[in-house]
Every structure is written in C-alpha cells, then in structure tokens.
Amino acid sequence: MNRANWFSIHSWLGVKLAIMLCFIVLTGTLAVVSNELDWLANPAKRVAPSSVESMNWQKVYASAQQQAPVNSLRSIQAPLHRWYSAEVIYLDVNGQRHRLFFHPTSGKFLGDGRWLNWQRFFRMLHRHLMLPLTLGITLVSLFAVVLLAVLVSSLYTYKSWWTHFFRKPRWQHRKTRWVDLHRLVGVWSLWFLLIISVTGCWYLAERWGANATSPARLTATSTEALAKQTMPSVPTFTAMLVQTQRAYxxxxxxxVNFAQASSDVIEIQGQGSAVLVRPRANFVTFDPATGQLIQHQDGRDLSVHNRISEAADPLHFGVWGGMFSKIVYFLFGLFLTGLTVTGTYMYGMRVARISRHELKPRRRIWRQALSHMKALGWVSAIGVCASIFYGVFIFFA
Structure with a gap:
C-alpha cells in the first residue's frame, strides 16, 4: 500500500471511531489514578506518613474482628503508599462486599467505605463499559486492535517520523499548528500507544482462549478446615506471617486472602524477585486451622505463558514503577486522549475547507467532522452515554 492508502486507514479509524476511542482512552487514564481519587474522596483512606512505621498485619486483623464477624472477612490489603490506610474487605449479611480502613501500624479503625468506589467505577467503565464481561471486554479489546492499526498507519503516513521529536510547531496558521502539535505529541506517545494496544490485544486473546492455566492450588489438610470455612486465631495468623518470612x-x-469455604487455605501474596508480575504470582498458603504451610510459589518459576499473562496488568495500567510510573501513564493517557480529539478536529478542518481568513470556524469544523462519523458516530455516542448513565445509577444507588 502507498502512503495515501495508509493515511485513509489512519483517518477513517481515527474519525469514525473517535467518540468511543476517546472514551475508552479517557476512562483508562482515570483508572490509572482511581485509587488516588478514592484517597481524596474518603478521609478514612488517609493517614499521616510520619505515623506509619510498618504494616502490622496482626493488629489490623485483630481490629477487623472487632468491626465485623470474623467469618465475614475476605482479605486484608496493605497500603499502596505510606499515606494510605490498610484495607479490609468483608461481606455483610446479604453477601455484599464492603471496605474497612485501619491504621497500618496501630491497627486503629479509621472508617468504612462502599465496595463501589471510584476505583471500581472507572475500572468497570474502562474494562467492559458496564456490559456483561465477555461482551464488554471483547468490545473494548477490539479497540486495542484499532489503536495498533492507528499506530502502524501513522508510521507509514508520516515520512521520517523520527525527525518530529524536537520539531517546533508552526503557529502561523491554525491548520499547520494543529497538524504539527498532533505529530509532536504522537511521536512522543508511540511507546505508550504500543504498550497499551499490545496488552489490550492480549486481553482479547485471553478472553477467547489464550489465557494461561494457573498452577494448581493445594487445599487445606486439617479435619476442621476440610469440614467448614475456618478463620485463624490471631496467634495462628501471627505464626503464619513468621513462617512466610522464613520460607520466602x-x-x-x-x-492476605482468607478462607471463604471449606477446604480453602489462607493465601499470603506479595512481590518478590520476579519482575512485572501481579502479587498473586508470589504466594505462600497455610491451613487456616493449624497454620501448617501448604504451598509456596515464586513468580520466577512460572511458565513463559504465565509470565506474559502476569505482566499484562502492570504494563497496561502503569503500576510497575509505583507512583512515578502512574503519573507518567496518566500524563500520556491525557496526551493520547488529546490525539483522538485533535485528529478529529484536523479532519473537520480538511473536509470543511476553512479559509485562512475565516475568524470563527470551530462550530462548522466540528459539525463537519461529526457528520462524517455517520452511523458509527451515533452508535458510539449512544454506547458512551448508556455506559455512563448505568454506571452512575449503580454507583449512587
């Protein structure tokens, strides 16, 4: 194909699918910092960093038992940063999940929160558009294929694209200004676009059969734990933590994930020497009644297939480098969102045939761009509105 054909692909995908593409990229950008939004929204999630020495799992566990029935506890999550509280998930009498927050060192109860927080809201919007999982994940992941096609077509469309990294935009005329800004931001965002599009394509492959088979989990061994859901006593829980440090x-x-049914184990997860894996890749499990060590897994021992699967989330959401990488991903997510908008605006300028001396053409430019989206534009707009309205409905219900 020649350059004109690649440009046609680039502009067709970027304009026809601009509304949904912009929405998916924007919600993904907000999902990167959704935990930080929860931190701002809920005072119970905030602690003074100077008051935190280390995570005292025993005190948090003991304190959580005073706030909810012990058998209803599902997990304890360590703080994401020193200024975050520890989080406990429990089930109420109706089987609905809730959050409890505790000071990570003293174990003091700080408050509670709903399961449907900002993190869940933006995750659900971005991951599956509030649709049934298979349908929603498939649809969103197909847009990763679109992003990959946009990336490839841009490299063929712009000759010597590598020369645009430090090229100063021309400000004399609105068309050259937007074209140059679009190219400048685009070339600096290539690495980011490649990562999120490839990992998004991987999610699509996983949903349709390419998912890695997780290593088998062993069950509890004691008679008590095999007969019913069992929660450890505080001394037994403390002994598990000590054994974890010895074994790993x-x-x-x-x-820490607690037993939810008979034969379930206590699973302690975290980060070890393996690079780019989720905490679930490294774990130690125990019998909840006796505290006996059952199983130990190091993420470095996983198969190549499993390692690829485990790397997808850290790479896609930018959590691999802590707060620094999340800020970088957030900024480049905004850049990519801006590219979808400026690309549509540039297309509108081209089809509207705006003269150099026309003073206020923006309305006509956007009208022309939107009219060329045709049916796909209407479908995208309706889908975005439906996802937002349904998300707001269940969020505030």
Missing part, C-alpha cells in the same frame, strides 16, 4: 524472605507481603 524476599517476599514483600501486599495481601
């Missing part, structure tokens, strides 16, 4: 000294514990 490099493990930085991030999460």
């Amino acid at each position: 000294p490099e493990l930085a514990i991030e999460r």
Whole structure:
C-alpha cells in the first residue's frame, strides 16, 4: 500500500471511531489514578506518613474482628503508599462486599467505605463499559486492535517520523499548528500507544482462549478446615506471617486472602524477585486451622505463558514503577486522549475547507467532522452515554 492508502486507514479509524476511542482512552487514564481519587474522596483512606512505621498485619486483623464477624472477612490489603490506610474487605449479611480502613501500624479503625468506589467505577467503565464481561471486554479489546492499526498507519503516513521529536510547531496558521502539535505529541506517545494496544490485544486473546492455566492450588489438610470455612486465631495468623518470612524472605507481603469455604487455605501474596508480575504470582498458603504451610510459589518459576499473562496488568495500567510510573501513564493517557480529539478536529478542518481568513470556524469544523462519523458516530455516542448513565445509577444507588 502507498502512503495515501495508509493515511485513509489512519483517518477513517481515527474519525469514525473517535467518540468511543476517546472514551475508552479517557476512562483508562482515570483508572490509572482511581485509587488516588478514592484517597481524596474518603478521609478514612488517609493517614499521616510520619505515623506509619510498618504494616502490622496482626493488629489490623485483630481490629477487623472487632468491626465485623470474623467469618465475614475476605482479605486484608496493605497500603499502596505510606499515606494510605490498610484495607479490609468483608461481606455483610446479604453477601455484599464492603471496605474497612485501619491504621497500618496501630491497627486503629479509621472508617468504612462502599465496595463501589471510584476505583471500581472507572475500572468497570474502562474494562467492559458496564456490559456483561465477555461482551464488554471483547468490545473494548477490539479497540486495542484499532489503536495498533492507528499506530502502524501513522508510521507509514508520516515520512521520517523520527525527525518530529524536537520539531517546533508552526503557529502561523491554525491548520499547520494543529497538524504539527498532533505529530509532536504522537511521536512522543508511540511507546505508550504500543504498550497499551499490545496488552489490550492480549486481553482479547485471553478472553477467547489464550489465557494461561494457573498452577494448581493445594487445599487445606486439617479435619476442621476440610469440614467448614475456618478463620485463624490471631496467634495462628501471627505464626503464619513468621513462617512466610522464613520460607520466602524476599517476599514483600501486599495481601492476605482468607478462607471463604471449606477446604480453602489462607493465601499470603506479595512481590518478590520476579519482575512485572501481579502479587498473586508470589504466594505462600497455610491451613487456616493449624497454620501448617501448604504451598509456596515464586513468580520466577512460572511458565513463559504465565509470565506474559502476569505482566499484562502492570504494563497496561502503569503500576510497575509505583507512583512515578502512574503519573507518567496518566500524563500520556491525557496526551493520547488529546490525539483522538485533535485528529478529529484536523479532519473537520480538511473536509470543511476553512479559509485562512475565516475568524470563527470551530462550530462548522466540528459539525463537519461529526457528520462524517455517520452511523458509527451515533452508535458510539449512544454506547458512551448508556455506559455512563448505568454506571452512575449503580454507583449512587
């Protein structure tokens, strides 16, 4: 194909699908900092960093038992940062999940929160558009294929694209100004676009059969734990933590999952020496009644397939480098959102045939751009509005 054909693909995908593409990228950008939005919205999630020495799992566990029935506890999550509280998930009498927040060192109860917080809201909007999982994930992941096609077509459309990294935009005329800004931001965003599009394509492959098979989890061994859901006593829980440090000294514990049914184990997860894996890749499990060590997994021992699967989330959401990488992803997410908008605006200028001396053409430019989206534009707009309205409905219900 020649350059004109690649440009046609680039502009067709960027304009016809601009509304949904912009929405998915924007919600993904907000999902990156959704935990920080919850931190701002809920005072119970905030602690003074100077008051935190280390995560005292025993005190948080003991304190959580005073706030909710012990058998209703589902997990304890360590703070994401030193200024965050520890989080406990529990089920109420109706089987609905709720959050409890505790000071990570003293174990003091700080308050509670709903399960449907900002993190869940933006995750659900971005991941599956509030649709049934298979349908929603498939639809969103197909837009990762679109992003990949936009990326490839842009490289063929703009000759010597690598020369645009430090090229100063021309400000004399609105068309050259927007074209140059679009190219400048685009070339600096290539790495980001490649990461999120490839990982998004991987999510599509996983949903339709390419998912990795997780190593088998062993069950509890004691008679008590095999007969019913069992929660450890505080001394038994403390002994599990001590054994974890002995069996897996490099493990930085991030999460503890409690037994939810008979034969379930206690699973302690975290980050070890393996690079680019979720906490679930490194774990130690125990019998909840006796505290006996059942199983130990190091993320470095996983198969290549599993390692690819585990790397997808850290790469896609930018959590691999802590707060620094999340800020970088947030900024480039805004850049990519801006590219969808400026690309549509540039197309509108081209089809509207705006003269150099026309003073206020913006309305006509946008009208022309939107009219060329045709049916796909209407479908995208309706889908975006429906997702937002339904999300707001269940969020505030």
